[in-house]
Amino acid sequence: MSTRLYLITPPKLEPRAFAEDLKRALGAGDVASLQLRLKDVSDDEIARAVDALMPIAQKHDVALILNDRPDLAASLGCDGVHVGQQDAAYAEARTAMGRDRIVGVTCHNSRDLAFEAGEAGADYVAFGSFFPTTTKEVQYTADIELLQWWALSMTVPVVAIGGITVDNAKPLIDAGADFVAVSSGVWNYAQGPAAAVKAFNALF
Numbered sequence: 001m002s003t004r005l006y007l008i009t010p011p012k013l014e015p016r017a018f019a020e021d022l023k024r025a026l027g028a029g030d031v032a033s034l035q036l037r038l039k040d041v042s043d044d045e046i047a048r049a050v051d052a053l054m055p056i057a058q059k060h061d062v063a064l065i066l067n068d069r070p071d072l073a074a075s076l077g078c079d080g081v082h083v084g085q086q087d088a089a090y091a092e093a094r095t096a097m098g099r100d101r102i103v104g105v106t107c108h109n110s111r112d113l114a115f116e117a118g119e120a121g122a123d124y125v126a127f128g129s130f131f132p133t134t135t136k137e138v139q140y141t142a143d144i145e146l147l148q149w150w151a152l153s154m155t156v157p158v159v160a161i162g163g164i165t166v167d168n169a170k171p172l173i174d175a176g177a178d179f180v181a182v183s184s185g186v187w188n189y190a191q192g193p194a195a196a197v198k199a200f201n202a203l204f
Helices: 013-027 042-058 070-075 088-098 111-120 145-155 169-173 195-203
Strands: 006-007 033-036 063-067 080-083 101-104 123-127 157-161 179-182
Touching: 006 101, 006 157, 013 042, 013 195, 033 042, 042 063, 042 070, 063 070, 063 101, 070 080, 070 088, 080 088, 088 101, 088 111, 111 123, 111 145, 123 145, 123 179, 145 157, 145 169, 179 195
Parallel strands: 006 033, 006 179, 033 063, 063 080, 080 101, 101 123, 123 157, 157 179
Antiparallel strands: none
16 A cells, blocks of 8 residues: 555634645645644634545545544544543543544554554554654654555554655655655645645655
8 A cells, every 4th residue: 555645634724715725735636535634723623624634535435534532533423533531541442433434543642542543443543753743742753664564564544744855755655754844845835735735645
């Protein structure tokens, strides 16, 4: 399986304006999923963003995954949820989402956490941060060996996350990442988000 792009929204966005950027980005090449990652906003704002962005994502066959909130992801009809170690437990997320929707789990740089999540039935595990990032404070750094080990020994898909750009993604792709998760590396790309999506797909 070749690597695919896992897009993460900017931490702050105005849904209608961002919808136009999203249309252009998703129209430019293959994207597997879009994680809606809004910090310090109300449930209403999250719901408005889902209403604006989910139809665009689904029109392009892109799964819309909500960060942190299984309860909202389930009630808003999202395709999946991504939970961190400080968020809802995997079991709680799976109960909320059911068997048919995606539940992904942040595992930082820990083989043990990844094993636990994979054994429990997570649809993917995420390792990172692989590079310095401005999107969130980096508490954990992951190395390429971890990615290689997981890709060779496990069947659960793995997402590489953290500071990934068109310029530094190649080693992660070569190491066996099923998905590379990118936020500012797409939205702040000098030639624009659509050009970034094209460039990532050329790498894959």
